[in-house]
Amino acid sequence: MREKLARNISIYRKERGLTQEELAQILGLSFQAVSKWENAQTMPDISLLPQLSRTLEVSIDKLLGYVSQDKPITIYEEEYKTPEYYWGTEPNKVCYQILQWMPPNTHLKLLDIGCGEGKDAVFFARNGYDVTAFDISDAGVEKTNRLAEKIGVHVDVFKADILDYRLDTHFDIIFSSGVLHYIKPDFRKEILDNYKQYTNPSGLHVLNVFVHKPFIAPPPEKEPNAHNWYSGELLTHYHDWFIQDSSEVIFDCNSSGIAHKHAMTKIIAQKIIL
Template sequence: MAAQTVEFAPETADSITAIDLGAGEGRDAVFFAEQGWDVCAADVSPNGLRKTQRLADRRGVTVQPIRADANDVSISGPVDVIYSAGAIQYIVPENRPQQFAHLKRNTAENGIHAMFAFVDHPDVPTPPDWTENEFFYAPGELLEYYDGWTVLETDRLIFDDDSGDEPHQHAAELVFARNSN
């Protein structure tokens, strides 16, 4: 897939702009739109983006869907919020430094990143639904990409899942950081 540029103009000068990177079926993107934010739902799946649009239509909000891969999405910033819950594991490890640098460069002053990454953990086996296009983060790696930013919160967790009808666990880390440059 060719790199896609996320470009959207806020409806008003004081609108909060947000990108849900790896929006899936759009639940979070639509929630943000319900808060009055200008939201772009970026995902690689056309089916997921169609579901996002249907959900936004049902809820009476506007979300801009864009087909884009987390590996090479290009943002024409600055945006206020970049959010990703369960999609940045698709960024190939060798692309991560440049992609995180790009995301950070295109985040407004005092903008926020809210990121969730699956982490390689010695006590948690690889989940049965893991694919060859997904890549674990090393423990602490996600936080390293936010050197120079104000880290608002971090968390490490292990949680149960039964996706694919096979109970298993995931290890993950969360980082909430503010562009304080």
């Protein structure tokens, strides 16, 4: 939380064209106070947040690094509002591989990034992992909670935007399926470095990303905020980790009621510290 807030205060202060001294003056504080916030040495008093948010012209949510958009930004929000589970309730096949690679025979913390309606997060919780999950969709978060409740397990699920949310606690396994294409190419290194930093030694990253193929037509769902990866691109972020598995598949999809194809790269990378 402290690091996210520090980064956001600095980003939005600069976006508003304010120096640290100017911001401090508006808030009636010393320049050192603002400097300490931005270096994550201290955090602003909670009573200052409304004035800070007004001055920087961002919501408190956005300042705290959860969600920067007030409007839904996923085409899935409406789909998830129906009682049916859009992606079903069966886990992705790769979840079984995780059970093999790192079985939950010790207390293992797992993060599911872009958990959708929770089929995978709930599967992991059911199998004994300590699961945290987030998604941008309110309806997805609600359905994840509902599915967990139905199965009788707990998933710590919340709403967050992958572009704003950064980790500040460690996980053993970071899992994400079909979501990282919402990160613009320019932000990928910074975000993946954050995930790598907050992974325990010997921890795993298990990631699926949609990849661009010139011979596959764009999907029927128009998503202006989606940016497919290139083949091999994901691997370049893990040159310093051990690659347990890496593959690429082309598969049929009917997600919008219109048959189409996707290409997807999967990697299972392990943080090896010698």
